[in-house]
Amino acid sequence: MKQVVILAGGKGTRLVKKLGNLPKAxxxxxxxxxxxxxxxxxxxxxxxxxxxxxxxxxxxxxxxxGDGSRWGLRISYAEEIEPRGTAGAVLGVLDQLSEHFLxxxxxxxLNVDLDRMWRRHLMASAAATLLVHPNDxxxxxxxxxxDSDDWVRAIHPYxxxxxxxxxxxxxxxxxxxxxxxxxxxxxxxxxxxxxxxLFPKMVAEGAHLHGYRTREYIKDAGNAGAASxxx
Numbered sequence: 001m002k003q004v005v006i007l008a009g010g011k012g013t014r015l016v017k018k019l020g021n022l023p024k025a026x027x028x029x030x031x032x033x034x035x036x037x038x039x040x041x042x043x044x045x046x047x048x049x050x051x052x053x054x055x056x057x058x059x060x061x062x063x064x065x066g067d068g069s070r071w072g073l074r075i076s077y078a079e080e081i082e083p084r085g086t087a088g089a090v091l092g093v094l095d096q097l098s099e100h101f102l103x104x105x106x107x108x109x110l111n112v113d114l115d116r117m118w119r120r121h122l123m124a125s126a127a128a129t130l131l132v133h134p135n136d137x138x139x140x141x142x143x144x145x146x147d148s149d150d151w152v153r154a155i156h157p158y159x160x161x162x163x164x165x166x167x168x169x170x171x172x173x174x175x176x177x178x179x180x181x182x183x184x185x186x187x188x189x190x191x192x193x194x195x196x197x198l199f200p201k202m203v204a205e206g207a208h209l210h211g212y213r214t215r216e217y218i219k220d221a222g223n224a225g226a227a228s229x230x231x
Contacts, residue, residue, distance in 0.1 A: 002118065003098040004047040006038055007086055008106035009055030023057035025106030026064060027221050033064055034221055035106050039071040045114040048073055051096055052106075053089045055080040088192035090177075091185060103175040103194075110174065110218040117212050118176055126151075126210035127181035127202065131172035133214055141170040142195035144211055152209035157196040169211070171195045172218045181207060 008025040025035040042050060050073050054061050058079045068075030078093045090103065100121070102114060112131065121129035130152065132144045143156040143166045156166050175194065185198065192198060203209055 001049045001098075002045075002047045003049040003051065003101040004038075004042045004114075005051045005053065005090060005093075005097070005101050005103050006035065006106045007089060007103065008035060008052050008061055009058075009080060009083060009089065010105075010107045022060055023054075023106075024221055026057065026060060027107070029109060029221070034109065035061070035065065036071075037109070038104055038106060039065070039068065039073055039075075041110065041112070041114060043071045043073060045118075047102065047114065049098065050075045051093065051101075052077050053080070053093065054078070055083050055089075083191065084187070085191035085193045085197070087194045087198035088187050090194075091182060091187055091192070091198075094179065094182060097179045097182075099180070100176060100178050103177060105173045105220075107221045108173060108218055109221050110216075112174060112214070112216045112218055117174070117214075120212055121176035121210065124210040125208075126178075127207040128175055128177040128199070129210040129212050130199070131174040131214060131216075131218065132169045132211045133172050133216070133218070134168045135170045138166070138168045138170055143167065144169050144171050146211040146213075150211045150213060152199075152203055152211055155195065155200045155203060157200065169213075171199075172214075173220075174218060 010024040026033045050068055052075060054077055065075055080089055084092060130144060135141060140158050142158060144152055145154040147153050160166060
């Protein structure tokens with residue numbers, strides 16, 4: 001059974017006027033909570049096992065999402081007491097992860113062929129596959145540098161050095177990861193992020209990370225344009 005891990009613990013500070021104390025994953029997009037769109041997309045591409053990583057507003061998310069049966073999914077939950085960052089949250093639940101798993105951020109609006117990305121990952125035999133794409137604000141995005149075969153050569157977290165020439169190829173915050181590639185990883189800081197900490201470390205250690213180039217739609221819901229765009 002294909003597994004998707006959804007990071008749904010974000011507080012949504014940029015949307016606080018609209019959300020109040022609700023987590024960003026429950027922001028309404030076209031009349032329904034954003035995270036419901038993740039469930040619909042997962043089900044469409046035959047992901048049935050969903051692990052929700054929750055923190056801020058955990059009870060509200062449980063109340064809204066339930067056990068996932070309304071989407072034909074099986075939803076389970078793992079709750080953090082304090083936020084540990086995107087990678088920290090995933091590393092904290094290694095015993096609940098499948099051999100390979102998809103990671104999505106519950107505060108993104110996306111319309112991506114998840115099955116195609118999944119199959120590309122398996123064909124590449126990569127430790128992890130990152131969705132990468134150009135965007136209109138590379139200056140404040142984590143930039144991914146690929147070689148001619150789409151293997152990750154370097155990751156340049158923002159802020160970038162002034163005057164440095166880096167490609168407009170941005171980490172889209174959607175990944176397929178091998179659990180085995182994470183078993184030897186340790187957390188060396190309180191907040192441990194995929195784009196800023198874990199993936200650059202894995203590249204430096206010689207891990208094979210692959211880039212999935214696409215122009216499919218994916219944006220952070222904290223961006224006002226994304227919040228109004230839907231699919």
